[in-house]
Amino acid sequence: MIRVLFVVLSFVSVIFFPWPLAALLALACAFIDPMVPLAVGLFADTLYYTPQVGMLPFFTLYGAAATLVAFFVRSRLRAGSIRK
Amino acid sequence: MRRIFLAKRNALLTSSGVSLGAFALAVAAVFFCLRLLVPNLFWGIFSPVFRNADFIATESHRFFSNFNATGNLVLQNEKLLEENTALASENQTLLQKETMLDALLGTSATEKNTATGILAGIVAHPPESPYDTLVLSEGTHAGIAVGMEVFAKGGVPIGTVSSVTDTFSQVTLFSSPGMTITGWVGRANLPLTITGSGAGTMSASLARSAAVAVGDSVFAPGPGMRMIGSVVRIDSDPSSPSVVLRIMPVFNVFSASWVIVRAMGKGVFSFSQATSTLP
Numbered sequence: 001m002i003r004v005l006f007v008v009l010s011f012v013s014v015i016f017f018p019w020p021l022a023a024l025l026a027l028a029c030a031f032i033d034p035m036v037p038l039a040v041g042l043f044a045d046t047l048y049y050t051p052q053v054g055m056l057p058f059f060t061l062y063g064a065a066a067t068l069v070a071f072f073v074r075s076r077l078r079a080g081s082i083r084k
Numbered sequence: 085m086r087r088i089f090l091a092k093r094n095a096l097l098t099s100s101g102v103s104l105g106a107f108a109l110a111v112a113a114v115f116f117c118l119r120l121l122v123p124n125l126f127w128g129i130f131s132p133v134f135r136n137a138d139f140i141a142t143e144s145h146r147f148f149s150n151f152n153a154t155g156n157l158v159l160q161n162e163k164l165l166e167e168n169t170a171l172a173s174e175n176q177t178l179l180q181k182e183t184m185l186d187a188l189l190g191t192s193a194t195e196k197n198t199a200t201g202i203l204a205g206i207v208a209h210p211p212e213s214p215y216d217t218l219v220l221s222e223g224t225h226a227g228i229a230v231g232m233e234v235f236a237k238g239g240v241p242i243g244t245v246s247s248v249t250d251t252f253s254q255v256t257l258f259s260s261p262g263m264t265i266t267g268w269v270g271r272a273n274l275p276l277t278i279t280g281s282g283a284g285t286m287s288a289s290l291a292r293s294a295a296v297a298v299g300d301s302v303f304a305p306g307p308g309m310r311m312i313g314s315v316v317r318i319d320s321d322p323s324s325p326s327v328v329l330r331i332m333p334v335f336n337v338f339s340a341s342w343v344i345v346r347a348m349g350k351g352v353f354s355f356s357q358a359t360s361t362l363p
Binding site (some may be wrong): 039070 | 104106110112116117134137
C-alpha cells in the first residue's frame with residue numbers, strides 16, 4: 001500500500017509541487033519499481049510539453065534514463081537481497 | 085447445495101504479473117493518448133487542476149514570503165522610528181526659533197511682507213500688455229497701492245505702479261515714453277535725468293563736456309544706488325552743446341516672472357509722466 005501511495009504522490013507532485021521534488025520522488029520510486037520514473041516523466045511531458053517550442057521531451061528522456069539505470073542496478077543486485 | 089465459487093482469472097494478464105510501474109506507465113500513456121487524440125477533453129479535465137495548483141502555489145509562496153519579509157519589516161520599523169524622533173526634534177527646534185524671531189521682530193506676517201516687499205508674479209508683459217507696462221497678479225488685497233516702486237531681480241528698480249485693482253496691478257516701466265527719473269551715470273556719478281524712450285529703452289541728455297563713454301553704467305536711486313542700465317550709444321549734434329545717451333536697461337522685461345513691490349516713500353523717485361499737449 002505504501003508503494004502505491006508513493007507512486008500516486010509522485011504523479012500528484014508533478015502537478016502541485018516544484019519539479020525538483022517531483023524528480024526526487026520519481027527517483028525514490030525507482031527503488032520500488034524501475035518503470036515509475038519513465039511513467040512520471042511521460043506524464044510530466046504530457047502536461048507541460050509544447051511541440052511549438054521545438055525542444056525535446058526532456059522529462060520523458062530523463063525518466064527513461066533513470067528507468068534504464070534502475071533496471072541495470074536491479075539486474076546487478078538480483079542475486080542479493082532484492083527479490084520479487 | 086453447496087456452491088463453489090471460483091475466482092475468474094485472466095490468462096493473459098495476472099495481477100501478480102503486472103508491476104506497479106507498468107500500471108503507472110499505462111496510466112501515463114493513457115493521458116498521453118488522451119492529449120494527442122482529444123486535446124480539448126484533456127485540457128478540459130486538467131484546467132481546473134492547474135488552476136488549483138496555481139492557487140496553492142501562490143498561497144504557499146505568500147505564506148513563506150511573510151517569514152522572509154519579517155526581518156526587513158523590523159529593520160524598516162526601527163529606521164522609521166529613528167527618523168520620526170529626529171524630525172520631531174527638528175520640528176520643535178524650528179518652532180522655538182520662529183517664536184523667538186516673532187518676539188524679537190514683533191511684527192505680524194502682513195507687516196513683514198510690507199517691510200520686505202510684496203512678491204508679485206507677472207501675469208502679462210509686452211506684447212500681451214501695453215508696451216513698457218507689466219500686469220502683476222497682486223492688487224490692493226496684497227497691499228499694493230498706486231505709486232509704489234517695483235524692483236526686479238537683484239533689486240533693480242524698473243518702474244512704478246500706475247493703476248491697481250483688488251487683485252491686479254499695472255506697472256509702468258521707466259522705459260515708458262514720458263517717464264522721467266533722476267539718476268547717475270559713469271564712474272563720476274554724474275547726475276542726469278533719464279527719460280523713457282519706449283520699446284524698452286531710455287535716454288538722457290547730458291552736457292557734451294561730461295566724460296561719458298559707451299558702456300558706462302547708469303544708476304537710479306533705490307536702496308542705495310542701483311544699476312538700471314548701461315549706455316549703448318551717444319548721439320551728438322555739433323550744433324548742440326549737449327549729447328543724448330541711449331540707455332539699454334539691464335532688466336529684460338520678457339524673461340522676468342516675479343517682481344518685488346515696495347513703498348519707498350513719495351519723492352524718492354522724482355518721476356513724472358508726460359501729458360498730452362493736445363487741447
